[in-house]
Amino acid sequence: MTDATTSRTDLIVSVFRDAFDPLMRADPQAFRFKYRKMAASPHAFYRGSACLFYADMTQAQDEWVDERSGAIWIHGDLHVENFGTYLNSDGRLVFDINDFDEAYIGHFTWDLRRFAASLALLAWQKALPADDVEALVRRYLDGYLTQVDHYASTRDDDDFALHLDNTEGPILTALLSARAIRRADLLDGMTHIEEGVRVFTPHHSIRELPDDERAAVEAAFAAYLDTIPTSKRFDRELFYDLRDAVGKSGFGIGSAGLPAYNLLVEGYSQALDNDVVLSMKQANVPALSRFQDSATIEGYFQHEGHRTVVSQRALQVHTDPLLGHTEMDGTGFVVSEISPYEVDLDWEDITEPDDMAAVVELLGRATAKIHCASDEDSDQDLVDFQVEEAIVASLDGRREEFAEHLVEFAVAYAETVRADHALFVDAFRSGQIGVAAT
DSSP states (O other): OOHHHHHHHHHHHHHHHHHHHHHHHHOHHHHHHHHHHHHTOHHHHHHTOHHHHHHHHTTSOOTTOOTTTTSEEEOSSOOTTSEEEEEOTTSOEEEEEOOOTTOEEEOHHHHHHHHHHHHHHHHHHTTOOHHHHHHHHHHHHHHHHHHHHHHHHOSSOOOOOEETTTOOHHHHHHHHHHHTOOHHHHHHHHEEEETTEEEEOOOTTEEOOOHHHHHHHHHHHHHHHTTSOGGGOOSOGGGGOEEEEEEEOOOOGGGTTOOEEEEEEOOSSSSGGGOEEEEEEEOOOOGGGGGSOOHHHHTTOSSHHHHHHHHHHHHOSSOOTTOEEEEETTEEEEEEEOOTTOOBOOOTTOOSHHHHHHHHHHHHHHHHHHHHOOOTTOOOOSSOSOHHHHHHHHTTTOHHHHHHHHHHHHHHHHHHHHHHHHHHHHHHHTTTTSSOOO
């Protein structure tokens, strides 16, 4: 093993321990599961290692940002698998970016670089030639800048969306799949009727709550209701009646070890098929915040749950009307609906460069949307300028140069990730990362 390899392994181990040690100690089994999933492929590793990405990004000079474009709301973990459908607060099925757990203030370029490297990894796994990888990254950036320019040229169009009427191909397929789903199917899969009311059905991924924990959850739920914006509150108080609550485990790569609960509320009417399931999940510290001076930003938030909700409203138009936050024992939680209408983009059968190009152009436009448009109830003032104007100014006269940079970065960093993946697997197998492989 070379000195460079040893040094990189040491960095991976150090960054992972710093980011995950408390959660690993609390739930080593969840992290063993997380790390096994990350070991499956370079892209799976990339999805779970945003902390390593920002350890690298924050040590490098970024000549493409200035004081404003280097301090906007960013998604924080943008990759090809963080896109899918949802039912927005206007009742419309939309295809957009999802999962805002890592959202924070940062460089607009970091979202673009993280996505571009993810795209290059995906293209490598599909054995696409180098020229096609370059073309895909450029197509994504073209879509992004086209939409940024649109926002810069108008002041009355924050409502761009990918929906059933303006999409085709794999994105339309995802939307049609979401449209075919029934709320009753979700409820029937998670609950059953007992003495005339719905309750959660026992399952290995949930647990009954002891009385003291149940009381704490009920108190946290009551506090959460006050964080729902007035404009999004349903008129009927009955909607928010709590019917059942259980502990929840088994989240994906990004949420391993985070305590969570499922909550069953009465819903739109007393009809049993209108009940709603909420998730109340502990919010994690965003990866980016560990690698930059964030005292001013952190002072803005009550806790990480509040940060996540403020961030999502700043990044997403028409957010979930049930989105809110609360806390238990001084720790922040995010509350949102477990929606039956969420369908992720399926990349498995998107294999040809032309098909991928059509998709990534729209994903570029969706990225611009989160940077430049906010929910009507977003009242944050950490970013108090027109982001699209800041981005246009940062790249003025340098767009082709930036495109070249993004292509070169995507290819080079994807290669780094593939090498890091191998080092991670070895470190995990040998017990260096804080949780034993067996």
